[in-house]
Structures are given as structure tokens and as C-alpha cells.
Amino acid sequence: MAGGSGVRRSISILGSTGSIGVNTLDVIAQLGGTDAFDLVALTGNSNVELLARQAREFGARIAVTADEENYTALKEALAGTGIEAAAGRQALVEAASADAGWVMAAIVGTAGLAPTLAAAARGADIALANKECLVSAGDLFVHAVKEGGGRLIPVDSEHSAIFQSLEDDQHHAVERIVLTASGGPFRTWSREQMADVTVEIAKAHPNWSMGLKISIGSASMFNKALEMIEAKHLFDLNPEQIEVIVHPQSIIHSMVGYTDGSVLAQLGAPDMRTAIGYALTYPDRPKLNVERLDFVKLARLDFEAPDEVRFPALRLARTALARGGVQGAVMNAAEEVAFDAFCAGRIGFLAMADIAEEVMEAMAPHPAATIIEDVFEADAEARRRAAEIIARKEMAA
Ligand code: NDP
Numbered sequence: 258m259a260g261g262s263g264v265r266r267s268i269s270i271l272g273s274t275g276s277i278g279v280n281t282l283d284v285i286a287q288l289g290g291t292d293a294f295d296l297v298a299l300t301g302n303s304n305v306e307l308l309a310r311q312a313r314e315f316g317a318r319i320a321v322t323a324d325e326e327n328y329t330a331l332k333e334a335l336a337g338t339g340i341e342a343a344a345g346r347q348a349l350v351e352a353a354s355a356d357a358g359w360v361m362a363a364i365v366g367t368a369g370l371a372p373t374l375a376a377a378a379r380g381a382d383i384a385l386a387n388k389e390c391l392v393s394a395g396d397l398f399v400h401a402v403k404e405g406g407g408r409l410i411p412v413d414s415e416h417s418a419i420f421q422s423l424e425d426d427q428h429h430a431v432e433r434i435v436l437t438a439s440g441g442p443f444r445t446w447s448r449e450q451m452a453d454v455t456v457e458i459a460k461a462h463p464n465w466s467m468g469l470k471i472s473i474g475s476a477s478m479f480n481k482a483l484e485m486i487e488a489k490h491l492f493d494l495n496p497e498q499i500e501v502i503v504h505p506q507s508i509i510h511s512m513v514g515y516t517d518g519s520v521l522a523q524l525g526a527p528d529m530r531t532a533i534g535y536a537l538t539y540p541d542r543p544k545l546n547v548e549r550l551d552f553v554k555l556a557r558l559d560f561e562a563p564d565e566v567r568f569p570a571l572r573l574a575r576t577a578l579a580r581g582g583v584q585g586a587v588m589n590a591a592e593e594v595a596f597d598a599f600c601a602g603r604i605g606f607l608a609m610a611d612i613a614e615e616v617m618e619a620m621a622p623h624p625a626a627t628i629i630e631d632v633f634e635a636d637a638e639a640r641r642r643a644a645e646i647i648a649r650k651e652m653a654a
Contacts (some may be wrong), residue, residue: 265295268537269370271353272363274301274308275530276468277386277412281361282311283533287545291316300372303327309334311354319343321352323368339621350375359537362387362524366593367472367586367636374629377423380405384536386412388487391587394632395490401629408651411535415484416491417532418510418523423492423638428517434494435512435520436484437504438563439464443474444505448567454606456599464507464527470596477609479562479592482574486585489578497576501571505563526550569610575615582625583635584617590639591616593610598647608650616642 268285272278278301282384285294296317312320312335319341322331327343333558335342343352346368353360353372360376361384362369365515369387374394377383378401390398402409411417415436442461443451453647459476460469465477474480485499509533512522525531526548534543565572570592577584595609604612616639626632 259290259544260556263407263472265291265293266359267295267357268359268361269298269300269347269352269355269357270361270363270375271298271300271310271369271376272361272365272387273302273311275363275365276471277363278311278361278468281363281537282534284530284537284543284545285315285548287530288534288537297355298355299476299573300349300352302364305330311336312340316340318353319355321348323349328654329564331493331540341629346371354379356565357381357613359384360512361533362390363412365389365468367393367590368389370398370632372400374401377405377407380407382408382410384410384533385416385491388413388416388483389589391481391487391490392589393484394626394629395585397626398422399490399631401559408539410533410539411491412536413484413487414529416488416512416530419488419492419513421523421535422511422513424515424521424601428493429599430516431494431498431513431620432496432516433500434488434492434515435500436481436488437507437509437511437516438478438481438501439475440503440505440561440563441478442566443476444503444561446567448601448607451567459606463505465529467529468545469600470593470606473596473599477570477606478568479570479596479609479613481563482577485571485574486577486588496575499578500561504557505561506555506557508555508558524550525616532604536557569614573610573614576617580621581631583636584621586626586632586635587617587623587639588613588635589622591643593649594640594643604647604650612643612646613648 285430292318296315298319299317300321302323321343349372360381361385362373373390388562507527511521514520528547534545537605556589577588591613595612598604
């Protein structure tokens with residue numbers, strides 16, 4: 258039984274059909290499956306077949322597809338099982354509001370914000386993979402978790418590493434955190450070489466197997482930019498305390514530097530199940546069937562300074578951190594629109610950062626968000642502006 262208490266833990270997975278969702282279910286299976294866990298809600302979007310299979314296998318009470326057009330297919334796939342099928346954005350929020358004590362937030366993009374907020378507001382422990390919640394809603398999201406009374410446990414491997422390397426009651430002695438970045442597939446490429454890359458080339462991450470959005474974000478380093486903002490809010494840091502170092506082997510997942518010169522790090526094979534397992538059983542450590550590090554085989558760990566000229570996303574994150582307010586939401590929303598356009602072959606790889614920067618400039622300064630609707634408004638305006646820039650670029654091409 259989970260935690261050895263004999264009581265099945267109730268959990269939900271928002272985004273169960275994605276890379277993090279599938280890994281979460283693998284961890285759950287390793288830790289006792291349905292004997293140990295009571296699956297309340299599973300959610301997906303386009304992959305109805307997988308969602309239905311997961312719901313049947315893990316005996317979920319509710320399965321939700323975000324896309325209303327998939328409702329009939331989901332209902333048919335679950336016929337006779339007693340599992341409730343639902344569809345649409347409101348249904349996602351309702352599923353997140355159902356009474357699971359632990360919720361994995363693993364929807365990709367800002368679409369994850371409303372359901373994760375709903376789970377946070379009712380006091381669930383949030384295992385946070387969806388970094389966009391913190392990038393967009395920042396302090397408001399942290400406040401919602403505090404008000405709800407649940408815990409916020411990072412799942413992003415870098416933030417999990419920092420979480421694990423932070424000593425209790427020593428926040429005052431933290432000098433800096435060092436986020437490691439693999440550098441992605443274009444670590445050594447020039448901007449000229451990156452100009453014409455396709456989605457197929459950009460998504461081929463050297464170390465990690467992940468969803469499409471984060472894989473492309475690793476290639477452009479937009480993912481690291483989001484992680485810098487995520488770290489600020491998760492660990493209550495000043496922007497100057499956040500460093501990025503390129504570490505091509507992805508073995509050190511991130512580090513914390515203290516005032517006595519010590520640096521604590523968390524290391525492991527590049528496998529998200531370690532961070533997911535830790536978030537599930539925290540403060541205990543689960544027994545997981547994942548690869549163990551062989552230091553003799555590894556032989557060396559390399560480090561390089563990040564290049565903010567070839568990878569301007571890092572510079573944009575610094576700008577967003579310095580400006581504060583809704584600039585994180587603006588950067589993220591503009592980049593999501595630009596990412597979709599890149600995937601559709603409408604713009605080139607390098608244009609993603611150009612578009613995000615243009616929208617950020619156009620929307621600065623911007624009044625800070627005091628309620629969550631301010632965030633949604635800034636997000637919508639940034640999307641509108643990004644779409645206009647893309648249309649203009651297409652006209653000019
Ligand atoms: P995937 O693209 O693999 O999965 C995304 C999930 O969200 C799927 O379940 C997908 O459903 C669902 N989804 C997609 N669009 C919507 C929508 N509009 N509304 C509701 N649900 C939607 O992503 P990842 O698992 O890679 O990443 C998920 C989150 O975790 C991201 O925020 C990412 O940055 C973060 N993360 C991921 C890591 C990784 O290793 N993958 C590492 C660290 C953080 P469907 O597939 O059915 O369409």
C-alpha cells in the first residue's frame with residue numbers, strides 16, 4: 258500500500274496521455290497500482306484511445322478529454338465500464354476539483370492553468386510538471402496553493418533537483434541556484450545552421466524522451482527560459498540568484514549554492530520517473546526500477562556557459578524576470594503561438610524568439626496582475642499580437 262498505511266491514496270493525473278502522464282502511470286504501477294492508489298480522474302486531449310485504455314487499466318472514476326469533439330468516441334470506448342466520460346474545458350476543471358489528495362499537473366501549456374488552479378484551490382497536493390502555471394500566473398498561483406493548504410512539489414527534473422538539494426530552514430543561506438541545460442540538439446550550431454531546421458530535426462533531443470512542445474523548447478532553450486521564471490516563483494528567488502549552465506550529459510539535474518561556498522546537487526539518469534516518484538512519495542523515497550548511474554562508464558561531466566546570442570530565449574527570460582508583472586505570461590503565450598506556427602511550417606525556427614520579443618516589447622510596461630483574470634487577459638492579448646505578427650511575416654514572405 259502507498260506509504261505503508263494500508264489506505265489507498267487518491268490521485269488524479271491531468272494530462273495522463275502525455276509523456277509525463279504515461280511515466281506517472283508507470284511509477285504508479287511500480288508502486289502497487291490499483292492496490293495502492295485510487296485513481297480519481299485521468300485527462301487527455303486528442304489521444305482518446307490511450308485515455309480510455311488507461312482509465313480501464315487503472316480503474317479511474319472519471320476520464321475527460323479536453324476536446325468536446327472527442328466526447329462520443331470516449332464515451333463509446335468506456336461503454337459498460339462504469340467510468341464516467343466527460344469532455345471540454347469546464348469538464349477538465351470539474352475533474353481537477355474532484356476529491357483526489359494528490360494531483361499530477363501535466364497538461365502542456367497554459368491550457369493546464371485553470372484545472373491546476375482548481376485542484377490547488379481545494380487543497381490538493383500539486384505535483385507540478387506544467388511549468389506554465391508558474392510562468393504565467395507566478396505569485397497568484399503560489400498564493401492559490403498556500404490558500405488551499407496543499408503542497409506544491411516540483412516535477413520538472415531541474416526544480417525537483419533544487420527541491421531535493423535545499424536544506425530545511427536554510428533558505429537564508431542560499432546564494433544561488435544553478436539550472437543545468439543539456440543545450441539541446443543545436444548546442445554547437447550557428448544561427449545560420451538553425452535558420453532552416455524542421456520540426457523533425459528540432460524535436461530530436463540528445464538525452465531526454467519528452468513531449469513535442471518541451472522537446473522543441475529544449476532546442477530553442479525556451480524551455481530553460483520558462484524554467485528560470487518557474488524557479489523564481491517556486492523558490493522565492495531574486496533574478497540575480499538564478500544561473501544557467503550548459504551540461505550536455507544531463508546527469509546533474511541542478512544545484513544549489515550556499516553562502517559557505519558549498520554546492521549541493523542532485524544527480525541521476527535522465528529519466529523523469531525519478532522526479533515523479535519523489536513528488537508522489539515525498540518526503541519518502543520510493544523504490545523505483547530506473548537506470549542507476551555508472552560513474553566509471555560516465556567518466557566525465559562537462560559544463561559550458563550558455564550563449565544568449567544564439568539562444569535569445571534566455572535573454573528574454575531575464576527581461577521578463579526584471580520586468581515582472583505579466584511579462585512571463587506574455588512571453589509564454591507569444592511563444593506558444595509561435596511554436597504552433599513553427600510546427601505548421603508557417604515560420605522558421607529562429608522566428609519564435611523574434612515574435613516573443615516583439616510581443617513582450619509591445620506589451621511593456623503592463624499593469625501587474627492582481628487577479629487571475631488579468632493573467633488570462635494578458636495571455637489572450639499576447640496571443641492576438643503574436644498571431645498578427647505571424648500573419649504579417651507570411652504576407653511579407
Ligand atoms: P505531452 O505533449 O507529451 O502531453 C501533454 C498532455 O496534455 C497530454 O495528455 C495531452 O493530451 C494534453 N493536452 C494537450 N493539449 C491540451 C489542451 N488544450 N487541454 C488539455 N489537455 C491538453 O507533454 P509532456 O508530458 O512532455 O509535458 C507536459 C508538461 O510537463 C509541460 O508543461 C512540460 O513543460 C512539462 N514537463 C515535461 C517533461 C517531460 O519529460 N516530458 C519534463 C519536465 C516538465 P493528448 O496527448 O491526448 O492530446
